[in-house]
Amino acid sequence: MSNTMTTPIGKLYGPSLPAPDARRYSSVPRRILNRAWTSWEFRIGVAFLMGVLALTVLYPAFSDIDPGKAAVSMRFKPPIPFEGSNWAHPLGTDQLGRDTLVRSLIGLRYSLMIGIGTVVLMFIVGCALGLVAGFRGGRLGSIIMRLADAQLSIPMIILAITVLGVSRPTIPAIVLVLALSGWPLYARVARSAALAESKREAVRGARILGASDWRIMLLMVAPAVLPPIAFVSVLDIARMMIFEATLGFLGLGVQPPTPSFGNIIADGRKYLINAWWIATMPGAFLLISLTSINLIGSALERARNAVLKGN
Amino acid sequence: MYYLGFLVRRLLQGALIVLLVAMLIFTLMRVVPGDPVRLMVGGMAPDSVVQQASERLGLNAPIPVQFGRYLIRLAHGDMGESFVRPVNGSAVGGSTYDDPSRAERAAVLDLVAQTLPMTLQLASVAFIFALLIGVPLGIAGGLHPGRWPDKLAFYAGSLFVSMPNFWLGIVLTIVLSVQLGWIPSIGYQGFVYTILPAIVLAVEMAPFIIRTLTVSMAQVMSEPFIDAGTVRGISRGQMIWRHAFRNASVPLLNVFGIQLSGLLGGVLIVEFIFDYPGLGLLTVNAVLQRDFPLIQGIAVITSSIFVLINIIVDLAAAAIDPRLETV
Numbered sequence: 001m002s003n004t005m006t007t008p009i010g011k012l013y014g015p016s017l018p019a020p021d022a023r024r025y026s027s028v029p030r031r032i033l034n035r036a037w038t039s040w041e042f043r044i045g046v047a048f049l050m051g052v053l054a055l056t057v058l059y060p061a062f063s064d065i066d067p068g069k070a071a072v073s074m075r076f077k078p079p080i081p082f083e084g085s086n087w088a089h090p091l092g093t094d095q096l097g098r099d100t101l102v103r104s105l106i107g108l109r110y111s112l113m114i115g116i117g118t119v120v121l122m123f124i125v126g127c128a129l130g131l132v133a134g135f136r137g138g139r140l141g142s143i144i145m146r147l148a149d150a151q152l153s154i155p156m157i158i159l160a161i162t163v164l165g166v167s168r169p170t171i172p173a174i175v176l177v178l179a180l181s182g183w184p185l186y187a188r189v190a191r192s193a194a195l196a197e198s199k200r201e202a203v204r205g206a207r208i209l210g211a212s213d214w215r216i217m218l219l220m221v222a223p224a225v226l227p228p229i230a231f232v233s234v235l236d237i238a239r240m241m242i243f244e245a246t247l248g249f250l251g252l253g254v255q256p257p258t259p260s261f262g263n264i265i266a267d268g269r270k271y272l273i274n275a276w277w278i279a280t281m282p283g284a285f286l287l288i289s290l291t292s293i294n295l296i297g298s299a300l301e302r303a304r305n306a307v308l309k310g311n
Numbered sequence: 312m313y314y315l316g317f318l319v320r321r322l323l324q325g326a327l328i329v330l331l332v333a334m335l336i337f338t339l340m341r342v343v344p345g346d347p348v349r350l351m352v353g354g355m356a357p358d359s360v361v362q363q364a365s366e367r368l369g370l371n372a373p374i375p376v377q378f379g380r381y382l383i384r385l386a387h388g389d390m391g392e393s394f395v396r397p398v399n400g401s402a403v404g405g406s407t408y409d410d411p412s413r414a415e416r417a418a419v420l421d422l423v424a425q426t427l428p429m430t431l432q433l434a435s436v437a438f439i440f441a442l443l444i445g446v447p448l449g450i451a452g453g454l455h456p457g458r459w460p461d462k463l464a465f466y467a468g469s470l471f472v473s474m475p476n477f478w479l480g481i482v483l484t485i486v487l488s489v490q491l492g493w494i495p496s497i498g499y500q501g502f503v504y505t506i507l508p509a510i511v512l513a514v515e516m517a518p519f520i521i522r523t524l525t526v527s528m529a530q531v532m533s534e535p536f537i538d539a540g541t542v543r544g545i546s547r548g549q550m551i552w553r554h555a556f557r558n559a560s561v562p563l564l565n566v567f568g569i570q571l572s573g574l575l576g577g578v579l580i581v582e583f584i585f586d587y588p589g590l591g592l593l594t595v596n597a598v599l600q601r602d603f604p605l606i607q608g609i610a611v612i613t614s615s616i617f618v619l620i621n622i623i624v625d626l627a628a629a630a631i632d633p634r635l636e637t638v
Contacts, residue, residue, distance in 0.1 A: 041465060150328050152569070154335075155613050157576035158594060162339060162606060165598040242475050246580055249477045250595065261475070269481060269584075276485050283478030290473035298469055 028307060029227045036296075036303035045295030052289050056105045056112075063102065079277050091285075092277045094268065103259040104282040108289060110260050114175055115241040119233050122179040126186025127226060133187065134194030135217050145191065148184035156181035160243075164252040174253060178240050186229065193225040231304045235297035238290045245286060261286045318622070325618030332614040333385075333607065337378050340603050348394075368394075385611070390419035391604035393597075419608035422593060427612075429499070430578060430589035433512065436505050440513030445520030450556065452521065453528020464525050472518035476577055480511045480584040497586050508585045515577045516570075523566045527559040534558075561632045568624035571617055 026034075036042045079092040079100070091100040129148075133141035160177045167173065197203070198221055206216050247253040248262015256263050261282055268279030348365040365371055369380060384391065396417045452464030487507065488496040496507045531537070532555055540550050575591075582591035590609065597605040 041469075150331055152572070154328070154332050155572055155575050155610070155617060157572070157579055158606075158610055158613065159335070159339075161579075161595070161598050162336060162610075166340065166601060238473060242473075243576075245475050246477065246576070249475075249580070250583070262477075265475075265478060265481065272481065272485060273489060279481050280478070280485070283475060283481070286475060287473055287478070290475075291470055294469040294473050295466075298465065 028224075029231070031307045032228070032231055032300065032303045035307055036299045039299050039303070041295045042299035042303075045292040045299065048288060048292035049296065052108070052285075052292065056108050060102055060105055063099075078275070079281060091281045092275075094264075094278045095271055095275070100264075100278065100281050103264055104261070104285045107259045107261045107264055107282060108285065110171075110254050110258065111241045111244060111286070111289075112237075114171065114178070114244045114254075115237040118175050118178040118182070118240045118244075119236045121175060122182040122236070123186055123230065123233050125179065126183035127190040127222075127229060129183070130187035130190025131194045131217060131222060131225065134191035135198050135221055136213065141191075144187065148187045151180075151184045160247065161250060161252055164247060169247070169252050169255060171254065174244060174247065178243055181243075182236060182240070186233075189229055189232075190225060193229070194221050197221045197224050228304050228308060231300040232297070234300055235294065238293040238297060241286075241290060241293075314626070318626075321618075321622045321625070325615070325622065328618055329611060329614050333382075333611050334378065336607055336610045337381065338374060340601075340606065341374050341377070381607070388420070390423075390608040390611070392416040392418050393422060393605045394602045395600050396422065396602070396605070419604050422605065423590065423608060423612055426588060426590045426593045429587065430582070430591060433505055433508055433582070433587060433589055434574075434578060436509040437512035437516065440509055441516035441520055444513060445517040446524065448517075449521045449524025450528055450551070452525035453559065454532060454551070456525075456529045461525065464521050468518040468521040468525075471514050471521075474514060476511050476515050476580050477584050479514060480508070480581060483507055483511065484585075499586075499588050504585075504587070508581045508587050511581050511584075512574075512577050516574060519566050519570050520563060523563050524559060527562045528555060531555045531558045557631065561628050564624050564628045564631070568621045571620060575613065575617075 075093060075095060075097045077086065077089050077093040077097075080090050089099050089101070091104065093099055094103070129144050133144040160181065163177050164173065194217075198216075203216055203220055206220060244253055245261040245265075248260040249266045251263070251266065253262045254260040256267075264282045265279045268275070268277075268282070271278055348361050348368065348370060369377060372380075381391075393416050448460075448464045448467055451460035453461075455461055484496045484507070487493050494506050495504055498504060537550060537555060540554060541547070545554075578589070579591035579594055581587070582589045583595045586592065590613075593605070594609050596602075597609060
């Protein structure tokens, strides 16, 4: 008797219909995130990135070490497990007695800032141009796309070091030059997605109802086209961070005394034989940050491709 | 006939791009602050000498006129002479303005011709290394999607792509040259000096090969013709190498064309770290010294090479897979 009370309704009425799949009704970005979260690559990347970010935010605030302060008595202290090291400087000190860890963490702040700023800029510019080219087409569209083609076959590194080498490298200049190298790919992807999107029935319907081109583009095409592209742009943050570090290494990035990975490593290169840690430790730090961003980015890209293919 | 039309169209497009690059760099060099003539004649030279020199070099004319003259000379195959590099190859420097070694300056074309083969040697060795790393990982990953070879390829690719080349160069120098003394690293006195820079470049190229090959291989392996081949009794090894890999390598070629620009950046930095006397080192020094004619020459030559390689890539892709239309 009591059994029937607890029997699920489905059992009473025979085999139930398949429950409506909740995921089918959640938004595309949601589904991509959910799917990415099921992969270990993504989780490992997030865990490492969180760790690095926490260190970046907390350590300079809690340690009383001034990143710019030189202390001659503390020069060339090796990192922790080696002889002569101490806990005040876990990753050792450089040729002026400055703390390697604090300088790396500040370098990472700039690196992330420039990386994210650049990607946001090229995402906005590239996608805007791509949307216009895909949706409006016509002469304007083909001019934009030819420009993108031309840009892709210009050796950007030569242009970048020429521009930054002959003018003063400031942070806005660096962001601008880096963004210039990346927008064409965004324009291409956004254009082809917008082309596909604008053939939809709903878009025709909206047009019949009298919606303007701009309204359709901003309210219907852009929201469908942009999020999937945004997921892939995570990979570009890492790419731009490497690019920035490379420029810094050539002396064309963020200028000293502000520490950046590039200029720290370029400095440390002079002391390779006696103090190998000055150049290698910040690089290892950068490597961990970049690997975690790349793991997250690749996992998101895979999840995006799987979701867009419809399974 | 079909190929000919394609070739002509692409070559014309390419010429336009090279012209654009030349114009861009040319204008850029002249609007930014910094006087190369001052650098050329030496910091101590009186103003009259500076004036004289810039008159002689035609740097006082309006920019469009200068560009026009440059194009005319370019059409005759003359790229001008370096501002700062003498023919005898001695280092630049010194602040006197009557240094006799400055008298005869090296032609841009000669400088590029001397360094380009070195870079090509480095690039080809690096490419071979990259294939040795990337092809096995990529194919293994593509054959077992979702399993451990795929994971291995994924993690290796993510790690390699995150490695800043200048940092890897430094680490390898410390470990392989300083600590172990296995291979030399700095400068160039023979073929062994190519190995270390080539390894660094290969690590930079490998992720693209791994990733592209994993995806395209997995895709090809799920095609019906693979099953059909197995039914016809073709061995798995032959199926993979003769049929699947051949098809999967087409996207690889395209990615190579697109990545070329990034690879050039790698070459530049790697040559700079290892003091390898190639085109990359020449470029970095030219920029640091504001050597206008040399920078222009390098930009024109590299973008021409870019254009040509991209055309060759498309032709090669069409040769491997005749279904592709060369448009």
